[in-house]
Amino acid sequence: MDTILSTMFYFWLSLFVVLFLVQRGLWIFSDVAKGTVSFMLEKALGPGADLVEGRPGSGARSWIMQGALWLIFASMFTFTSMWLTHDPDALHSLASWGYSANADELASAGVYATLYGSVSMFIIGCSFHIIPKLAGTELVSETNANLMSFIWTVSVLIILIGSQNNNILGLDIIPLGVMLNTVVLLAVIMNQLLTVSNKTRNIAMPGWLILIALLSSPILSIVSIISGALDDNVGQWLTYHIFGGTFFFAGVAGIALYSSSVTSGNPLWSKTLVGVTLIGSIFTINPFGDVTGQMVIDVFGPLAENNTVSFSNQDMLSASFLMALVSIPVLAFASNMLVTMRGSDMFVDAPDSSGNAELNLGSWLIIPIALGSLFVQTDTVSGTYELVGISNSLSVMAGWLVLVPLSLGAALSLYPELVGRHLFSQSRARWAFWMMTGGAIFGLSITMIADFMDMALAESLVEDPSSLSEELRKVGSVMFYGVVIGSIFHSLNMVTGMFRGEIISQKSITSSSISVETYSLVSPTTVRRILASGADLDTEVIPTGENDEKGSATKI
């Protein structure tokens, strides 16, 4: 059997065994396992548990706030790498401090900060709120969830240092950071599984998307090591893309689908489409991201050998086929999101809800970016390499125009309930959205145009680099700075909102579920008056019969 199908088969098999055990429990060992895990999550932490608070919602809040702060660093690293692409000596003065800035290394730091710092922290943070809500119970250990967020941040810091200098004192730094990261993820998974074991009702589908996202990461690592996929260039490429499809796509889809209902006040449109998204995220290969498995080589360090990507004929067919299928879950997810937010009528119920704009943006842009990524990846898999020049820009687009908006939008929509206050300023949130969106769309599109120019020049065997392409890269990087400003605005808005945001009332929390079911129409009135009385578009208006006869005194 070829690498692609054999690795995916082992992954599917392992995932289903784990999901079966999650559903059925561990037979007579269930109680022992629960007790042991509970002890490990709280008591075993010792004095560490006293460092953080364990109030309800504090775990999710901590993850989300740190994720928002990571956005600033992620955008700054990406901006700096874009700048250094056209001006490599811009930061040469830092050499006097022993640091030589390099565009590729900074781009790598930007990717790690975006994926591990922001998106992952938003996914995990939102999951700490969503899973207990859907399971109808409380999170087992808020203290552990809270403490782990800080250790996760330390692990991301270590990975970032490794992305600049991966070998310090003979140690590989990135694998060290990833090991710490994995320990935290295991604690998160245990916390969530124990919460699920206390469920009082069946968990809705978005909850399963999140659980599969969390479980897939350690399962994939073990499968890749045991099956030998890590020593094979195709296996490295595959591991990278399965991780992107399961952890990032399924995780972001889970929190975004839940939030689309919360932020719009509408019920989730289709359960079947969520199911299709769930199955699709496991059984297809997600084309987002890099065209090589370099990240897997960096992350697994000595366990992964460095090879040049070269697909066999059988691998090429399997990979192309499974990647082509990704359009099914992507379309299912996007349509479900957009229709849910639109509701059953032609109005968006709450257009000013925080996070609504970001969720809309991600849901729209996931389709064109997925199609573009599909073409670029198929080009690489088939060995044509004609589109490889734009792969970097497209990969950054997938990060900043799909994963970040969807995860940030979900975090913003859950913010009021987690913090107990609204964002400090709705106007600042709007500015931040437009700065981030404008910066990412224009900055990256212009950079992609420069990529196309360079590709055309290389094809025509022109040796001198084009000055126009360099100018375009300059404009692109300056425009991308809007993303940095937007990230700062969002973070400042969230931090200030924690202290000075308007306190939410009980009414506003549940406003989406309050509706007047019937309205008795006794006299001619305007639609405005009916809506003002608390009725909505689903309220039944019942005309009450009028009597024109002259009235008389009531008989007692």
Next chain:
Amino acid sequence: MSINTIDSVDRFLQGEKEPSGSWVFIVLGIVLSLSFLLLYSILYPGQGLPVISDLVPVFSGVFDSGIWFFILGTMIGLFSILGRLLLEATSE
């Protein structure tokens, strides 16, 4: 007949919310000081600004790329978040 008077002795009042127009005066102040700096160069041509003109050569060759303006902007943003956190944590 009693007269209701407001006892203003030793009472300090401060609003919780910042008025939306206050930033206009800050911007006005900055623009005004910049225009005075222009006036300085007209009145004293060839004369460097006190202190600033001595400090600038120290950084020549260090901040010689436009990227530093952007990095400075990000640092201001980060410090504003840090400042806000410290302010709110110590205000009560």
